[in-house]
Structures are given as structure tokens and as C-alpha cells.
Amino acid sequence: MDRLSEVFSALADPTRRAILARLAEGEATVNQIAEPFPISLQAVSKHLKVLERAGLISRGREAQWRPCRLDAEPLREVADWIAGYQRFWKQRYDQLGEYLRQLQKDETRPEE
């Protein structure tokens, strides 16, 4: 699977996005990460593996703990990809701006 697909696919799960949000607050062990979720530890472990394969997290080793930390590089790649489409919503925004400007002119301008 290509890299971008891997990352998008990893992000397509709300549990995994929640894990990333948790890691944005700092490193955490598997048990700490799993604590808020109503699923088994093993399921969380699998999610972490998916995130790791996508390059979104990396893990250290400290005694029997495997602390996870966020790795945002793939998110930057996604941002780059999306940036290529920015004009398609910017454009509308600009058009709206132009439209509003036009409305305003029409209102303030005396009739012809």
C-alpha cells in the first residue's frame, strides 16, 4: 500500500484519531492509552501497530513499558497533499467575498 493510503487509512478510525489526540498531550504507555476506551488492550495494541506502520507514532522501550509518542511527519505530508486542493475552497470563499462586495456596492450605490 502506498504511503498516503496508509496514512489516510490509519486516520480513518475515530479510536486511532483519539489516540493521536491523547499523544498530543505527551508520551503514554499502552495501558495509559487504552484506559479511556471500552475495547480490549489487545485491540488498542493493534491500533498502535497500525499507527506505527503509518509512521504516525514511534515507541521506545523502558523496562516493561513501551512508551508511545506522536510523530507528525505523515500529517505534514497529508497537509501538503490537501494544499493542492486549497484553491477549490478558497475560490468559493473568494467568490463569496466578491459577491458580498458586490452586494454592498449595490446597496450603497445610487440607482442608475
Added chain:
Amino acid sequence: MDRLSEVFSALADPTRRAILARLAEGEATVNQIAEPFPISLQAVSKHLKVLERAGLISRGREAQWRPCRLDAEPLREVADWIAGYQRFWKQRYDQLGEYLRQLQKDETRPEE
């Protein structure tokens, strides 16, 4: 499925991203979209349905054709979500602001 998951999931397929890239060049019918791909028309039709459910495209009706057009709004939402993580790569790549501004200015079409 929540909206963001739906969009990420839709983007997690290279064929679908290629379809978006094609539509970035302008509206197209199903046959026109399907032409470059080595898969059946029906498979492409399914991809289009996925993109439509995610809000990434919308379709008109002209005679027996169903012209598809890009709808970038969900991409903006993804960009917003990712923006919340920008600080995690900004610190490492401090020239990124300039880089993004450059991308934004760039009018070349997106590629897959």
C-alpha cells in the same frame, strides 16, 4: 460513521484520489473518469458513490450522463483537523510557513 472517518476513508484509496485529481481539471462523466483505470466501469461507479457519500463530489444529470464535479468542502474540514497538529512539525521544520504559503500561491493542478 462519523463525517471525518468517512472522508479519511474515502481518501484512503489511490483510485479515488486519482479520480479527485481528474475532477480538479473539470467536470467529467463516469465513462470519462473510468477511462484511464484498468478496472470495470461498475467498480468506478462504486468509487464515485463512496466519494459522493463523503461529500467530495456531487453529480448533475444531463440526458443519460451524470457529470461529476469536485466538492472540496470536506477537504477543508480535514485541513482544519490537521491544523491542530501543525505545531508538532512546525517546530522541526521552521521554514514550513513559507513553504505552505508558496504551495498556496501555486496554481498547478494536484496530481496523484
Added chain:
DNA sequence: GCCATATTCAACCTACAAGTTGATTAACCG
């Protein structure tokens, strides 16, 4: 009305994603 074209619907196959439970590995602690 009939035929060709564009697209979708339906049934089916295969692979894999996400969850489960139970067993296993690895490190620390008394």
C-alpha cells in the same frame, strides 16, 4: 418503436479490518 449508449443495480467472491479470548514473552519486585 427500436437500438445504441451511459449508468446503475444485484449477486457473488475474496481479502482484510476490527474486535474477541487465551496463551506467551519480558521485565521488575519481594
Added chain:
DNA sequence: CGGTTAATCAACTTGTAGGTTGAATATGGC
């Protein structure tokens, strides 16, 4: 050493994603 805790591995189930082929629907041209 034996027990406890952290995490992973393995096997299994279930649902769904992405592909196929074949039939059905809708529209325009003659």
C-alpha cells in the same frame, strides 16, 4: 525463584471494502 504487571502473539469471528459479471434502467437518435 515465583508472582505480578505490561505488552504482544495467535487463532478465531464477523462485517465490510473492492473487485467481478450479468441484468436492468434511462435517455437520445433514427
